[in-house]
Amino acid sequence: MSNVLAVNTANKTFFSSGRKTQALSDVTIDIVAGERVALIGASGSGKSTLIRAICGLEVLDKNSGALMIHGREIQSHGQLSKNVRQIRNEIGIIFQQFNLVNQLDVMTNVLIGICPQKNVFQIISRQFTLEERAKALDALETVGLVDFAYQRASTLSGGQQQRVAIARALIKGAKVLLADEPVASLDPESSRKVMETMVNLSEKLDLTFVTSLHQIQVAKKYCERTIALNKGCVVFDGLTKDLNATMLAELYGSNIGNLLMEDDFNYFEGVSNSEPKLALVQ
Ligand SMILES: Nc1ncnc2c1ncn2[C@@H]1O[C@H](COP(=O)(O)OP(=O)(O)O)[C@@H](O)[C@H]1O
Ligand SMILES: [Mg+2]
Numbered sequence: 001m002s003n004v005l006a007v008n009t010a011n012k013t014f015f016s017s018g019r020k021t022q023a024l025s026d027v028t029i030d031i032v033a034g035e036r037v038a039l040i041g042a043s044g045s046g047k048s049t050l051i052r053a054i055c056g057l058e059v060l061d062k063n064s065g066a067l068m069i070h071g072r073e074i075q076s077h078g079q080l081s082k083n084v085r086q087i088r089n090e091i092g093i094i095f096q097q098f099n100l101v102n103q104l105d106v107m108t109n110v111l112i113g114i115c116p117q118k119n120v121f122q123i124i125s126r127q128f129t130l131e132e133r134a135k136a137l138d139a140l141e142t143v144g145l146v147d148f149a150y151q152r153a154s155t156l157s158g159g160q161q162q163r164v165a166i167a168r169a170l171i172k173g174a175k176v177l178l179a180d181e182p183v184a185s186l187d188p189e190s191s192r193k194v195m196e197t198m199v200n201l202s203e204k205l206d207l208t209f210v211t212s213l214h215q216i217q218v219a220k221k222y223c224e225r226t227i228a229l230n231k232g233c234v235v236f237d238g239l240t241k242d243l244n245a246t247m248l249a250e251l252y253g254s255n256i257g258n259l260l261m262e263d264d265f266n267y268f269e270g271v272s273n274s275e276p277k278l279a280l281v282q
Contacts, residue, residue: 004176004208005031005054008065012049012058012232023049024060025232031210033175036202038219038240039212041229042252047212050229051180054210055093056084069176092169094179094211098161102154106145106164109153110136113168139167142204143197159190163197170201177202179211183218195222216243 012024023046031037039047052058053067054074060067062078069090073081081087100109101120111128114135128136140146143163148156153164162182169177177198183191199222202209213219219226220240228236228243228251235251236243 002033002070003030003068004033004035004070005029005210006066006068007050007054008067009063010050010053010067011061011064012046012053013061022232024053027229027232027234028065029227029234029237031208033208034202034206035225036199036209036223037211038223038226039210039229040214040216040219040226041212043214044231045229046232047229048180049232051093051178051210051212054178055091056080056088089172090174090176092166092172092174092177092207094162094165094169094177094182096181096184098158098165100153100161100164100168102152104153105150106140106153106156107133107136107149109164110139110167110171113139113171135171136167139171140164142170142201143167157190158186159193162186162190162194166194166197166201170205170207175206176208176210179209181212181214184214191218198222216248 007027007029010024010027012022014021014023027046027050039050041047049058053060054069056074059080060075060078064077066076067074069087072083072087074084074087075081101112104120104124108123111132112123114132115123115126137146137149140149143166145160145163145167148160153161156164179198182198183194186194195218198209198211201207211223223240225238226236226240226243227234230251236247
């Protein structure tokens, strides 16, 4: 299978207010086409920094190797590739905040995905072609929201808005979907719909899907592979079903509370004892 994403020795150090933080430390990852990968870790473990680096939004340290998408270099040795903007078109990106323009209708919000302009006024005044509009409707169809095309974005629920954001991210035909905590601000039912939408799309369009998640239960349900970060280091990279409470307790120690949400705690009783009673992920 072809390698879609290759991260070779990613290092990132932040210096702020006299403090040095090693956000990523020798992170090396290979992801092949069609994989669904969860990126887990306590708050501050480096998930967002890694996702931002993959999108070329964060420049890694000089002592890092190359970071490639489809064999093309996004950055290496602390320098962004000259073609980074072009390569970025191959990646759809979703964030926790949906970043829709509330006053615009759903259709126009999706069309923003093909707009080089960022300015709202330029977007409103731009005449979209029939072909572009048809593409936007297709994208909305794939996320199950075509009936909402002419409604203002602000009238949709959080989960629906996130699905619009998915349609916007994919309208250009990206084959890689990166998501940073896409369901962190959604209720369980909306989270389920958003995750199912992404999983269905990944299957239908043969997308490679990498998402950071706070809840291990969500990773368990939707992603067959999990990469766990702790203080910037990869501490687990394997099948999600192989993660269990004992391992997580070992990996995260006292940081574990930070990693788990309320739902997870139901599965997690006894982990603070030396012998956990219940496996977290089975
Ligand atoms: N722009 C920044 N300036 C300084 N420190 C940062 C910056 N971005 C992230 N960090 C630090 O890097 C570490 C990893 O952050 P982040 O990647 O956001 O973690 P996560 O997404 O897992 O919560 C944290 O300690 C965070 O405070
Ligand atoms: Mg984050």
